[in-house]
Amino acid sequence: MVSKCTLLVMTATVVILHRTLCVAASPATPVAAPPATKQTTRTPALFLFGDSIVDTGNNNGIITTIRCNFAPYGQDFPGHNATGRFSNGKVPGDIVASRLGIKEYVPAYLGTELSDFDLLTGVSFASGGCGFDPLTAELVSVLTMDNQLDLFKEYKEKLKRVAGAHRAADIVSTSLYMVITGTDDLANTYFTTPFRRDYDLESYIEFVVQCASDFIKKLYGQGARRINIAGAPPIGCVPSQRTNAGGLERECVSLYNQASVVYNAALEKEIKRLNGSEALPGSVLKYIDLYTPLIDMIQRPDAYGFDVTNRGCCGTGVFEVTLTCNRYTAEPCGDPSKFLFWDTYHLTERGYNLLLEQIINRYGM
Numbered sequence: 001m002v003s004k005c006t007l008l009v010m011t012a013t014v015v016i017l018h019r020t021l022c023v024a025a026s027p028a029t030p031v032a033a034p035p036a037t038k039q040t041t042r043t044p045a046l047f048l049f050g051d052s053i054v055d056t057g058n059n060n061g062i063i064t065t066i067r068c069n070f071a072p073y074g075q076d077f078p079g080h081n082a083t084g085r086f087s088n089g090k091v092p093g094d095i096v097a098s099r100l101g102i103k104e105y106v107p108a109y110l111g112t113e114l115s116d117f118d119l120l121t122g123v124s125f126a127s128g129g130c131g132f133d134p135l136t137a138e139l140v141s142v143l144t145m146d147n148q149l150d151l152f153k154e155y156k157e158k159l160k161r162v163a164g165a166h167r168a169a170d171i172v173s174t175s176l177y178m179v180i181t182g183t184d185d186l187a188n189t190y191f192t193t194p195f196r197r198d199y200d201l202e203s204y205i206e207f208v209v210q211c212a213s214d215f216i217k218k219l220y221g222q223g224a225r226r227i228n229i230a231g232a233p234p235i236g237c238v239p240s241q242r243t244n245a246g247g248l249e250r251e252c253v254s255l256y257n258q259a260s261v262v263y264n265a266a267l268e269k270e271i272k273r274l275n276g277s278e279a280l281p282g283s284v285l286k287y288i289d290l291y292t293p294l295i296d297m298i299q300r301p302d303a304y305g306f307d308v309t310n311r312g313c314c315g316t317g318v319f320e321v322t323l324t325c326n327r328y329t330a331e332p333c334g335d336p337s338k339f340l341f342w343d344t345y346h347l348t349e350r351g352y353n354l355l356l357e358q359i360i361n362r363y364g365m
């Protein structure tokens, strides 16, 4: 089952070359030309693909241990509702949808009674524990990225029934798609389990980036055009990895951070290559750097008003995540807003808010 992800070699991007020539040929133009694809129209919907960072409850509907639909998860969500969001409150999809003026909460596609409004404004297909590597999801019985695409196809049929074929196609092509995954490929599948030991780190990273590339092409094939793809966080500084491999002092694991850096560079390069290319005409892809803002928050907690960035708020903050962060064994800390991490893997709502603020400042919406 190793490689559904085949290597695809493509020719250089004529588009970029052409643009360079155009700029060089018109030095006398007194006023700077406006950006080619400035997004001025309203974004009708937001769609989320990936792992627990953007899962808003899909895992409630499947049989897996990667779940969190119990307290203290959701303690700061309206109604203290543990919806299956992997945090104490809102998660990135909600924050972005709200900033885009679309809606306050992005529902999970699975197991939710979706209203027409939900269908028209977007849902999450993400599944906590998955990765671009299909094995990552299979190891913990969650949705693979291909499973998520299948749900998206099913969703599009429902959208057509609500909006009509023409408007549905318009919504699909003008909406924003956020793809956040990859952390579990490195942190779990590669560094923790024995199942990808036949790869060295470099070739595993190459494989994961190829899987990411294939996913982007398939999503484009389903009609998506504006796709933001996040890189990996500083995996070595995530509390669970400090505990697993950071020694007695629970230091950041530099090998793991280095893996994120190498992966991110390769992913960004691939995204730039695909962006607006002949293979994906009209695509507007963005690589979103999570590493830089997160490492800054971890290293300079004071600058962001955090007291603790090396362990989670739930329980001791050293072990607790998903099933082990529950109301019977793990009291949450008194004030989650003083913590960057909610459990040993996921940010608090305030952590996500500050992260997204930096991302929006840097990339726009």
Ligand SMILES: *[C@@H]1O[C@H](CO)[C@@H](O)[C@H](O)[C@H]1NC(C)=O
Residues within 6 Å of the ligand: 057, 078, 079, 081, 082, 083
């Ligand atoms: C809690 O969240 C679930 C899933 O989003 C939803 O179906 C339910 O209505 C919510 N309950 C309350 C009391 O808000």
Ligand SMILES: *[C@@H]1O[C@H](CO)[C@@H](O)[C@H](O)[C@H]1NC(C)=O
Residues within 6 Å of the ligand: 036, 037, 271, 272, 275, 276, 283, 284, 285, 286, 287
């Ligand atoms: C992709 O192209 C758009 C212009 O169409 C540009 O704004 C964006 O920065 C490019 N993305 C990357 C990752 O280079």
